[in-house]
Amino acid sequence: MQSRALSTEEGKDPANTSRTNQSRVLPLRLLQIFGLFLALCVAFSVISVYMIKRFGVSTTLTSPQSSFQPCYEEVGGLDRWIKPPSTLLHTMNDTELLWRASFAPKVKKYPFQRVPKVAFMFLTKGPLPLGPLWERFLKGHEGLYSIYIHSTPSFQANFPASSVFYRRQIPSKVAEWGRMSMCDAERRLLANALLDISNERFVLLSESCIPLYNFTLIYHYIMKSKYSFMGAFDDPGPYGRGRYNGNMKPEVSISQWRKGAQWFEVNRKLAVNIVEDTTFYKKFEEFCKPACYVDEHYFPTMLTIQSGHLIANRSITWVDWSRGGAHPATFGKADITEEFLHRVVSNHKCLYNNQPSSTCFLFARKFAPSTLEPLLQLAHKHLGF
Ligand SMILES: *[C@@H]1O[C@H](CO)[C@@H](O)[C@H](O)[C@H]1NC(C)=O
Numbered sequence: 001m002q003s004r005a006l007s008t009e010e011g012k013d014p015a016n017t018s019r020t021n022q023s024r025v026l027p028l029r030l031l032q033i034f035g036l037f038l039a040l041c042v043a044f045s046v047i048s049v050y051m052i053k054r055f056g057v058s059t060t061l062t063s064p065q066s067s068f069q070p071c072y073e074e075v076g077g078l079d080r081w082i083k084p085p086s087t088l089l090h091t092m093n094d095t096e097l098l099w100r101a102s103f104a105p106k107v108k109k110y111p112f113q114r115v116p117k118v119a120f121m122f123l124t125k126g127p128l129p130l131g132p133l134w135e136r137f138l139k140g141h142e143g144l145y146s147i148y149i150h151s152t153p154s155f156q157a158n159f160p161a162s163s164v165f166y167r168r169q170i171p172s173k174v175a176e177w178g179r180m181s182m183c184d185a186e187r188r189l190l191a192n193a194l195l196d197i198s199n200e201r202f203v204l205l206s207e208s209c210i211p212l213y214n215f216t217l218i219y220h221y222i223m224k225s226k227y228s229f230m231g232a233f234d235d236p237g238p239y240g241r242g243r244y245n246g247n248m249k250p251e252v253s254i255s256q257w258r259k260g261a262q263w264f265e266v267n268r269k270l271a272v273n274i275v276e277d278t279t280f281y282k283k284f285e286e287f288c289k290p291a292c293y294v295d296e297h298y299f300p301t302m303l304t305i306q307s308g309h310l311i312a313n314r315s316i317t318w319v320d321w322s323r324g325g326a327h328p329a330t331f332g333k334a335d336i337t338e339e340f341l342h343r344v345v346s347n348h349k350c351l352y353n354n355q356p357s358s359t360c361f362l363f364a365r366k367f368a369p370s371t372l373e374p375l376l377q378l379a380h381k382h383l384g385f
């Protein structure tokens, strides 16, 4: 290649014959160097075409978010399948996200050391006023949990880099109570959390929720449960069966219709069931509109039909309905006393793995921002963290 380049160049320059030997040697050297350079260029372009081809192929094999990751991570090991995404701010739309999140391995045994994590998924309007309580609860348990936050899209989070909530916001949309957009937000949280293969149990929380025990107890209670804690009951009254629409047949019959509080805990299998669903989604979207509050019926009914034997039919999030009315009680600063916390934590009866238990609720709502101070003071003695 080098010699061909040289001869071409020489042929182009017949007028130079009259030059001295000295001056002929110099351009010749230059030409040689130029030829070498040309050869290198060709070699480089061959290599880069090969690289583009190779990395172009691996990018389509992985998820779209891998285009954010630098090329040097893309060596053919197992790592790229089991590493959580490096950023939660991917560019997938909901269709793409749900599709990606529905991937599940067929081989049940993981070929690597997998430490199962609890995904705490916060469905919020904006700030997390009780954040410092959660920070204390989670401290020292890194590697056993992940955090995801779905907030109003306009909300700008400014958690410090040291916070467990730092950069844990997922791409969000407006969610309205009682409407399908609320279920969409919950599915979005589940889908984002599913992208981390270590997440095994998924807990939905709001900004007014608090944990009722130390992390160790909550982690083991959830991990060792045979059932997922999805509240689901058959309410014969106007706010239960009264909201059923006959057009949902044959997918949903009235005897399968369930009601349950929105605040659930599901395992990985049920989380995949929820994000992959299109059958029930269509029916609920069309035939459960206010006064049918879809976030109280869609997941409880769907999971009862598909996997009834895998759900505990009760929630692990305590809420106080004793004051009556359409909404549960919200607690303020003055409510937070030792007696109150004692009442919230004890005096319950339920089944845990088919055995009677008095530990029934792991979380509680609804706590106003003003409760933070007294809760931080009493948490150590009464909540164990
Ligand atoms: C997401 O993008 C795909 C491809 O452009 C499109 O077919 C799909 O309808 C989009 N989904 C949503 C919810 O916008």
Ligand SMILES: *[C@@H]1O[C@H](CO)[C@@H](O)[C@H](O)[C@H]1NC(C)=O
Pocket: 213, 214, 216, 217, 384
């Ligand atoms: C967590 O709480 C349980 C029950 O209150 C207690 O037995 C256990 O020692 C606590 N664990 C830690 C690590 O504090």
Ligand SMILES: *[C@@H]1O[C@H](CO)[C@@H](O)[C@H](O)[C@H]1NC(C)=O
Pocket: 227, 304, 308, 309, 310, 311, 312, 313
């Ligand atoms: C929950 O309810 C379903 C029927 O709706 C039942 O099959 C299942 O056994 C119940 N779960 C438990 C833990 O009792």
